Amino acid sequence: MADPAGAGLLRALREPAAMAGFEPALWNLVLPRARNAGLVGRLGVRAEAAGIAAALPERVRDMLVAAEAVAATHDRMIRFEVGRIRRALDGTGIGFTLLKGAAYVLGGLKAARGRLVSDVDILVARERIDEVERRLIEHGWRQEKTSAYDQRYYRDWMHELPPLRHRGRMTVVDVHHNILPLTGRLRIDAAKLLAAARPVEGLDGVTILAPADLVLHNVVHLFQDGDVNHGLRDLADLDDLLRHFGPEPGFWSALAARTAELGLGRPVNYALRHAAALLGTPIDPALRAAVGRTAAPPPIDRLMQALLGRALARSGQPAPDLPTRLAREALYLRSHWLRMPPVMLAGHLARKGAMQFLPERQGV
Template sequence: MQTPDCAIVRALREPDRLDQFSMAEWDVLIRQGRRANLLARLHWLAQEKNLLASLPAAPRAHLEAARVIADKQATAVAWEVRKIHEAIAPTGAPLILLKGAAYRMAALAAGRGRVFSDVDILVPKQLINHAEAALMLHGWVATQHDAYDQRYYRTWMHEIPPLTHIRRLSVIDVHHAILPETARLHPDPALLLAAAQPVVDQPGVYTLAPADMVLHSASHLFCGEFEHGLRDLSDIDLLLREFGIVAGFWDGLVARAQRLDLARPLYYALHWAVRLFATPIPSPVLREIDACARPSTPAKQLMNALLQRALVPDHVSCHDALSATARILLYTRAHWLRMPPHLLAYHLAHKALFPPRAAEN
């Protein structure tokens, strides 16, 4: 099966060759990297390879600008995390960071140059109302959600409606699980909570355990939508490279995926990390995940055809005649995985009959 050959994929896979890109290649690479929210990560990779000084001035300026934005965001996120902890600590709910904020606060390689639009946290479901009330007392409020959307989130989803701070405009997504309660896969939140690990020098702040962090990223990507597919797969690549050198990580990864009902997302994550980024995954691990989670041959062929078009930036330079169709099919698949047919039909009918109205001035 053909491997996507966009410039940004080649740059992430072989960052030590960035100084060999022509100016025409850099022009495309910068456009793709901006579309994929990966320019700051490219800056970090070039810096790690000691290549920044050898890059042409114009592309280097774009990478430097992206790095400044990412660094500023990292400072803002650290502040927001402190404020979130101050708000929810009296409720007794642990502050478990997810995804980008977790990578940043835990100083992981996946956090370097990582940009994101909100802070995702996980709290026990029995404490989520207390956490929401505490956050509202500290200035976060739900915005632009009608009664149906409130019911949709609170009855069927794995989170409450996003909360926006009335002064700083920071956004928090408060989760009680990592997949919707109506989803076809059912990872037990209690297992994730029990294995959470403290962040060094951040009292009261936690992240998921290493294997669970990989599995959450895999489930978010391969059970969801692909707007930031390449960035998310790059996260998985970096997580696997960093955690993979820790004794015991590979031995328990597939077993943990099976226990959390996430073996199929892990299958796609591991195989596509190898395909796009040559991630060094031990052969026994690939054989183990194949044995328990490989899809049927027709399903595998169809998914590979779709993923090779979705795991690249949504930019004209990466498109072919089937790219739009592939993204539509994966968008449909994401909703199919999130809801049973009767509920999905009801939800889509409601959205068609009662489209959201623009906020009034």
Template sequence: MTKLAFTDLLAKLRLSESGDCLSDQRWEQVVRLARSSGLVARLALYAQRFGSFRPPESVAWTLQSAHSYWLAQQRIVQWELYELEKVCSFLGLPLIVLKGSAYCAADLHAGLGRVFNDIDILLPKSKLGEFKEALKWHGWYQLPLDRYDQHYYEHWMHELPPMRHIKRGTTLDVHHNIVPETCSLCPNAQLLLDAAVNIDGTAYWMLSPEDRLLHSATHLMLGGEFDNGLRDLTDIDLLLRQACDDDADFQRKLLARAAQLGLALPLFYALWACKALLHTPLSDSVLHELQSTAKLGRLRLKLMTAILLAALRPSHPLCDGLGVAVARWLLYLRSHWLKMPPQLLIPHLLRKAWLRLSNSEAH
């Protein structure tokens, strides 16, 4: 039954498949898994927009509630972007929106049912200090950090410490790159800024179609957290499908951009998982070329794909197990290994382990 519930959820997330043959009990299990992955609103939107399935009454209220929450979040995001654009305009900077906020602002398919906890934007690194000071005048403040974490953000991270609005409670992440500069796969941020495109009908900007997909893939593979991994994978699936519909040559352009930015490795794993789990329409030649560019051997490929398939299962008792926990732990270590050199990584992991141990003993 556990395996069947995950299979049922994947079937609903594959846009090329249809069917309403599930019992109420199996539908309830699908919704439980979707909730643990941040996908309930997306399921609701899939049913409404694409009509490939019709949920029974036993789960319809849950889906409708998630849909309503998503609509409310859309309004909040639009207002926050409007306010942030004022700050950027005052400083003569474009407001470049990232990830879920960008999908929402541009009304992309990847924005369907996409819920998120904060707003992400991208700025030139040289403008961060000036922008942070301007944010303070508009009601934003930095969330408190200890001395170590403050140093960690200032010297190693690709973003400012999270900021929150004093009245509205919205959280903002201000990036100057998409991965830490200490990362072995860190791209040239100026290339991302230069290729940004205007969001039609707005004063906002977002990454190019190729860079949006590369950012999503890199975030999935290097973020180290897989609680919402399946949701992020559906983002990539939707981004790729829409981009290919808009541009018949998109897959070739994506390969060229991945090679230019040095992101062929995370892109390969993300696209491989999309094809394996979501049946994303993707040419085998694209995967072969990415594998060659990333210099992936057969043994490494077999090991990583097995780990990835386990880690992408929802965080729920219907799917969780020792194999899932081990897979996520291995990917967590891998992400830190890629993001930090050993002389930084080892003290960092030891400190995090000590803090976890101290907190568990305190409770």
């Protein structure tokens, strides 16, 4: 089934110079899709880098400028929030490691430019997480998810606290102690991530994940966590990360070693293949070959490729067609399958299903 909007958006990301030749009718498909996928700012950054921004129609430029202004606002907000988290933890000696968008912003990565970041994700040592939570609550953040089930879901099973929202600024901090759930099939020793994290200049106690770990966290989030709603945006982040760190000496071998060490060959395989196929991301052939050897048996591998390909290319489609909806559902179920043992999963999904039919309430 043809999807000219999605195809146009991928082309714009892959070959930014091609945007100079886009017809108005194509822009009218690509811009709404890019907006719904959270990628308008990124198009602006890439058009600028390709030196063709001035050649774009005036109304397109308006929208790219507007999107970059919003992204710049988020950038400032993230820097401010990181300062406030530091202040809340002042005197405890607890350091924290920035993940995802906040890491891209404070690390000065290209992936940050034009990207929308809504939450600050931080990683802390598990044994200090209660203290971190207490400190944040003392400093104005509070729990959003107050039902007993949600609390238990996060605290006992997941790799993060329930989201903490600041009551004045309404910003959200997600405090993680790992990048994968406690109940999942794949386990990662978070101490290794913290040990390898790199300091942020001028901000004592604040670190960002090492380059290989930043890449792996992106991969885990996208290909393990089942969060394909922002799939293409996350894949574009991966593309930016690999283009940014790829030329650094030793990056690819460190990524290969880390992938093997943490047992993430299969999701990395999916991620690299899709990044290369959809966005033309340059990939080290040795790493590609190494993770290719960890691929799932051919029928499962082909099915996963098809599901992911569909879900990613249709990111931001407002009324997805049936195959896309099925692909999204299948990936969502898969992520939960990977996240918890079957009996726990059955209970969780039954409960979430039933919740749709009940009015909102608390403390269940």
